[in-house]
Amino acid sequence: FPTTCPECGSYALREEGDAVRRCTGGLICPAQAVEKLKHFVSRAAFDIDGLGAKQIEQFYADGWITEPAQIFTLEARYGKGMHQLKNREGWGDKSARKLFQAIENKRTIPLSRLLFALGIRHVGESASKLLARHYGTWTAFEAAIEAARDGVGAAWDDLISIDGIGKVMAQSLVSTFAQDAERASIDRLVAELDIEATVRPDVGNSPVAGKTVVFTGTLEKMTRAEAKARAESLGAKVSGSVSAKTDILIAGPGAGSKATKATALGITILDEDGWLDLISDA
Structure with a gap:
């Protein structure tokens, strides 16, 4: 298999367990660009009103938008002059201005x-x-x-x-x-x-603020996701593995190698009730 992408020249990575190599060029690879741009404007991403898959395909085909940054220079390039967005088929002055404003609204993300x-x-x-x-x-x-x-x-x-x-x-x-x-x-x-920036929670006098905690085994009074969210809301860092940096291991029934490693490292180990007692007043 080639180690570089024939389309863009980027490194082609074969991940552990994969049988094929994949281009890492992402947004700059022509073979991936349109789909990447569609993803970029999707609802969970930038969600720009009036700029959907159809518009992306048209703009890419005409060379107006070939990478995400060009979305935010669209008005500067095609808001005036001979080749204006409002003069394209299916567009007018009102729809063009509406799109430019929608793009502007998403500069803050x-x-x-x-x-x-x-x-x-x-x-x-x-x-x-x-x-x-x-x-x-x-x-x-x-x-x-x-x-x-x-x-x-x-x-x-x-x-x-x-x-x-x-x-x-x-x-x-x-x-x-x-x-x-x-x-x-x-x-x-x-x-x-x-x-x-992602606003970090106000942890006040949280007893676990700044500490690294690991959950292992079965939790019986809350789901793993709920436990994780609660810990993070109190300023703790939730890790998936035990290391010398771990402060607390919360071990439910069925805890295995993580509990063994925590014991060997001298890390504080709590059961679920002990954890809930620790954070009860936070």
């Missing part, structure tokens, strides 16, 4: 929506929210992914310690940002946006 909109393989809506909550700002996220690009070190360990972000997803993230053309496309997009 939450970090989680931006991360999802990029269409990075394996990074879905839930994972985007996890990443946004963990890093808080685009600047912090970008710096962390850059620092983790070699797949070793503190930044990499921090990335894969996020509950719900495994090695496969982490590798997809760092591979995307390591591609010069893809990174340049993302940088052009970010330059057009005002990215809202």
